[in-house]
Amino acid sequence: MGVLLKVAPTLTVVEGSQRELEFTTTDFERVRTLMHRHAGIALGEAKRQMVYARLARRLRALGLRRFSDYLALLDAEPGGPEWQAFVNALTTNLTAFFRERHHFELLAQHARARRGRDAPYRVWSAAASTGEEAYSAAMTLAEVYGAASARFEVAGSDIDTQVLQEAARAIYPTDRLENVALPLKKAYCLRGRGRQAGCVRIQPLLAERVRFFRFNLCSERWPKLGPFDAIFCRNVMIYFDADTQRSVLLRLAECLAPDGLLFLGHSENIQHLGTPFVAAGQTAYRLPD
Numbered sequence: 001m002g003v004l005l006k007v008a009p010t011l012t013v014v015e016g017s018q019r020e021l022e023f024t025t026t027d028f029e030r031v032r033t034l035m036h037r038h039a040g041i042a043l044g045e046a047k048r049q050m051v052y053a054r055l056a057r058r059l060r061a062l063g064l065r066r067f068s069d070y071l072a073l074l075d076a077e078p079g080g081p082e083w084q085a086f087v088n089a090l091t092t093n094l095t096a097f098f099r100e101r102h103h104f105e106l107l108a109q110h111a112r113a114r115r116g117r118d119a120p121y122r123v124w125s126a127a128a129s130t131g132e133e134a135y136s137a138a139m140t141l142a143e144v145y146g147a148a149s150a151r152f153e154v155a156g157s158d159i160d161t162q163v164l165q166e167a168a169r170a171i172y173p174t175d176r177l178e179n180v181a182l183p184l185k186k187a188y189c190l191r192g193r194g195r196q197a198g199c200v201r202i203q204p205l206l207a208e209r210v211r212f213f214r215f216n217l218c219s220e221r222w223p224k225l226g227p228f229d230a231i232f233c234r235n236v237m238i239y240f241d242a243d244t245q246r247s248v249l250l251r252l253a254e255c256l257a258p259d260g261l262l263f264l265g266h267s268e269n270i271q272h273l274g275t276p277f278v279a280a281g282q283t284a285y286r287l288p289d
């Protein structure tokens with residue numbers, strides 16, 4: 001990885017093979033402002049190298065040599081196709097099946113307690129990335145209701161269209177399923193053969209219970225979503241500043257069923273934000289009675 005060098009008050013270059021692209025401090029500040037405005041993501045000073053490396057691919061693909069030209073191109077087409085590529089390039093999509101397993105144990109318990117009612121049990125994975133969280137919820141609910149049951153539904157959304165395409169394919173390298181318990185693997189994962197060797201496909205009957213859509217948690221207007229019995233909004237709030245976190249949580253509260261559960265990531269503390277949520281387990285929350 002290259003080393004950042006300041007060579008003039010506003011000009012930053014990266015030592016090594018990426019030296020050819022001009023990336024000034026002004027460019028970096030502009031990228032930070034745009035990501036904050038459009039995705040709520042607060043990129044810290046330490047992200048300068050990451051921003052360079054990820055957007056450099058876009059500049060090369062477009063045959064550009066200077067970040068200022070790339071930013072001018074974004075300015076020239078507000079909401080145009082390059083905007084999505086810009087956002088996709090700068091999101092961080094790390095995820096895993098059954099990440100924070102205790103959430104899925106609580107989900108199973110919550111769904112079992114509601115097995116007798118008529119309405120389907122509905123889950124929203126609100127920063128779904130490549131889909132592992134949504135399919136983990138679906139496997140958990142399939143154990144309660146049966147894989148093909150119309151008595152549960154899972155929705156997965158993300159701001160990043162690239163990861164959503166991967167999520168909808170429902171095909172994963174085998175090693176990504178190491179957290180999935182063997183009985184669940186046997187029941188809900190199909191081993192790939194031929195060109196798909198080394199991969200598994202989520203069983204189509206189960207995958208049909210999961211749908212994905214693009215949604216920006218920081219959009220001003222939210223469509224009518226929910227009510228959901230459980231919302232997973234994990235490991236995305238860490239990228240937002242406190243005001244954005246608070247406003248997203250207030251919107252999520254409106255989408256949650258009165259006795260629903262909200263799951264957040266292990267490092268996402270919301271106690272100081274003054275939202276209505278009360279603790280309902282380890283990094284799980286509910287609305288007050």
Ligand SMILES: C[S@@+](CC[C@H](N)C(=O)[O-])C[C@H]1O[C@@H](n2cnc3c(N)ncnc32)[C@H](O)[C@@H]1O
Nearest residue numbers: 039091094095127129159160216217234235236
């Ligand atoms: C680190 S991943 C977390 C994935 C999963 N929730 C988990 O905990 O394993 C964060 C995801 O949040 C998405 N994201 C970032 N900003 C967002 C926004 N404003 N609206 C919706 N999704 C966003 C990113 O694209 C990324 O896929």
